[in-house]
Amino acid sequence: MLDADFFRRWMTATAASVDREAERLTALDSPIGDADHGSNLQRGFRDVVTALEKDAPDTPGAVLTLAGRRLISTVGGASGPLYGTLLRRTGKALADASEVGREQLAEALREGVDAVRTLGGAAPGDKTMIDALVPAVDALGESFAAARTAAEEGAEATTPLQARKGRASYLGERSIGHQDPGATSAALLVAALEEAADE
């Protein structure tokens, strides 16, 4: 079973991996965005870690709801509301359970991903974070490792796509041939689940 500590580790592992990969995220964001995805998420997840240390929420739902609210308040751009909504809605779906199973997390994440789809209006294939998150949630019932692989493959599969949402969409066909930075960071978030489970 997954308790509040697991979810805290998930957020800490995500923050560490965003720190490690910030330059790559920003580099991916240069040709088809505005070269700030790494630094924006870094600011947000660092703040999440600080807030979790300070407030020490004691349920999985409370950890994710707080993390989501902090992302909305610190990231800005489209990523702030989208990642913030993902975590906040997932947290709300977990309600006040003190422990949850992996299947329960998968169901809650599906609600979070649906909320992101509604907010941003993106569908699979639009070259967005959705392309990593949807296959990850589908595979999460199997294992954390399967979710990680699915997210990474989903992110890589955005390369040949033409962007239909966000700033990359203004490039039209010229967005083809670049891996989507949002799908790439979403894969980092999913991969951090496995790290949190291994600890």
Added chain:
Amino acid sequence: MLINVPETVVADALRGMASAHPELTVDVENRVIVRRDAPVAGQVALVSGGGSGHEPLHGGFVGPGMLAAACPGEVFTSPVPDQMVRAAAAVDSGAGVLFIVKNYTGDVLNFDMAAELAEDEGIQVAKVLVNDDVAVTDSLYTAGRRGTGATLFVEKIAGAAAQEGRPLEQVESLARRVNEKSRSFGFALSAVTTPAKGTPTFDLPPGELELGIGIHGEPGRERRPMMTSGEIAEAAVDAVLTDLAPRNPVLVLVNGMGATPLLELYGFNAEVQRILRGRGVAVARTLVGNYVTSLDMAGASVTLCEIDEDLLALWDAPVSTPGLRWGM
């Protein structure tokens, strides 16, 4: 680049702005710029904001006759809802607040969230989306037309209406009308360098230009070998007039992107005016300068807004802001 470290670029600029403009209240920590006499009794308050790097937009347009408050985000990154709610609470006189939002995914999402939160606090909020950029032709499969030069027209004209004491509903519909009657087209002669990256965000070799550029260093739709000022003016004006067939006089904004000298902008304006005359478009007023910029990008944009007598009177009405000032 004239900076200390990339992380403090926005805060540094706000501190400098506070020193230069005692007529504004600049909250550096919370990143909100407010006209000092706000809230003004009986007046609708205009609040705008967006990523930094487009100065004087939006903070430079705070003052009597224009915005009541502005929220600067990180460079090229939308501000967060907390800033907008704080700004709305600081300027609302009870007559309501109008959010002026440029159509970028981040700005739209954050202002939407802020509007909900502000309404929870009992503030009446209306929103107007600015989406004037004709370079985005495929609105179905993109995030839609971007908000660019017309933002200045919307903020100035709606700001004058608010200053006159018109009610929220009227100020909102006026702002919407200005946006509907405005179209823009921009181009870049060089790429943009953000403080965080320190190198150009895309590769635009000398001798080439990018047509249909946005204001965030995002490349445009088409790259061509360098053209003359007259040829570029023709391409820009034609693109605008393909989508706007004005029967009434227009306001013209020839807007520099940040690194193109005024000498060149005025020369470019001469070409724009020549072409408009040739197309039978009457010009009521013209503004030339750097107003909706993209950091150090070279290039310009042309915005036309078809006006009537009411809009022209509001355009001519006094305004007193760091970036735009006349009649006061």
